[in-house]
Amino acid sequence: MSFTGNSLSADAVRSYLKSKKEEEAAKQRDFEASAKVELDKLREAFNQRDVQPEALDRIALLVRKTIDMGDKQALVLRFPSEWLPDRGRSITNHDKNWHEKLEGFAKRAYDFFKKELEPRGFQIRAAILDWPGGMPGDVGFFLQWKYTDET
Template identity: 35%
Template sequence: MQDLQVPSAGDFAKKIAIAEAEEAAKESRIQQQAEAEKKALLDQLTKPSGVSDEEAIKRAITMIEGAVRNLRTEVQVHRFPNQLCTDGGRAINQMEEGWEQTLTGVPKEIYQLWEKYFRDKGYKLRVEIVDFPGGKPGDVAMTLGWAPK
């Protein structure tokens, strides 16, 4: 009988440890990439959109028309991370007076567009926290409504 080399249990334990370390490193890289993408999106959303009021109005009307075709009386016009609020969405969640002052970037532009062009035409804008990951405020949704009185 040939002298077979039987690896030690420790050799296999090392292989498992190496594989686990490689998997953890891979997961870490994926997590870092996701965080970088989220940061880039937040950075983009905090800056002015560069969309003119005229173009924004056209986009809103297109969204409204699509909702009306589906017999809806409201449409979510934007959803964004609560980090775009100066207080992390606390004032919105508490429905405090002046909550709109906490908006920044694109959400602030949307609010201002509604206030300037849509409010007096009977449109309502509902802004609310729509998810609570880990029990804490998460994303914020802006919903435009036009229900008849």
């Protein structure tokens, strides 16, 4: 609805503002619906994903670059906490059995850590990386190693 000089009134302005607000709300709903569809597709792909054969070489490169930057841990995986059955609660509560709540690729990545990296002296730490709206956001898996300076 619009108004002209002849139809100008406070009611016409309120009606125009209401229609603009409804139009914006409809656009937002459409955007959120399409974003949810895409996020669901990403989640499905994440859950179907496997650890790639070259993962160990990629991790070695990441660790070397991380050390070169002066860091002592490397972020090796990031995904939304809502993709976990407990939505990250076991991680935020520092539950020692947080890994038992993993599913899909996150579980396969953790199993890869246990099989390939833990025997090599690495540790893994899971953390909530951000808190949008005060709720747990993304989960990060950090690969850690002890550093000892022998000089």
